[in-house]
Amino acid sequence: MEIKNPVAAQMVIQLFRKNELKEINMISSNYVSVLKTIKKSGLPVQRALVYYATKSDFRQSLFIIISKLFWPVTKKIIIHRASKSGVQWINLNKDLATKKFIRRLKKLKFKVTVWVVNQPRYIKKLQSYGVDAIMSDYPDRL
Numbered sequence: 001m002e003i004k005n006p007v008a009a010q011m012v013i014q015l016f017r018k019n020e021l022k023e024i025n026m027i028s029s030n031y032v033s034v035l036k037t038i039k040k041s042g043l044p045v046q047r048a049l050v051y052y053a054t055k056s057d058f059r060q061s062l063f064i065i066i067s068k069l070f071w072p073v074t075k076k077i078i079i080h081r082a083s084k085s086g087v088q089w090i091n092l093n094k095d096l097a098t099k100k101f102i103r104r105l106k107k108l109k110f111k112v113t114v115w116v117v118n119q120p121r122y123i124k125k126l127q128s129y130g131v132d133a134i135m136s137d138y139p140d141r142l
Contacts, residue, residue: 002050003029009037016043028091035085048089048113049082051096064095075101082110089132091115094122102129 001024003009009029015021027038028048035047052067054060067074074096082090090105091113105112114126115135123141126134134142 001027003027003031003034003038004053006031006034009034013038013041013043016045026089028089032081032085035087039086046089047085047087048091049078049085049087050091051078051081052093060093064093067096075104079105079108089113091135094126097126097129097131099129102126102131106130 001012001021003012012021012027016024024045026046026048027035027043028050029035029038030050030052032049035049038045038047052063054063078090078092078096087110089111092102092115094114094117097112097114102112111132112130113133113135114131117123117126117134117136118138118141120141123134123136136142
C-alpha cells in the first residue's frame, strides 16, 4: 500500500488495528513523516521510501532531469531520507536505478524495488544488478 497523503497514515493505522487491512505487508510513501508514524505505531509491516513520485508526467520528467543533473547530491538525499525514516526498502524510479547506486544501497542493507519497468531487456538488466523487486504493468514479463 502506498500512502500519498500524510493525513492518511493515522487512518491506515486505525484500519489495520481493526483488522480491516489483513493482506497488507508493506506500506510505502515518499513522506518521511508517514514512514516514521508507521514505524512508531508498531504495525507488523515492511516500510518503503518511494523516490520519487509526482502528480504529473511532466513534473516527473522534470524531477528526473534535475535529479540526474545533481546525481551525487540526489544519492545522498535518498540515503538520508531512507535512514531517517527507518525503512527497510527503497522504491526507486527506474531512471535512477544505476548498477553502482543499487550496489551501494544493498551494502547499506536496504532492499531495492524499481518501478515501473515494462521492457523485458531492462527487466533482465535490473535483475542482474541484484534488485529485490521490480514493479511492472506487465507482471508476466518478470
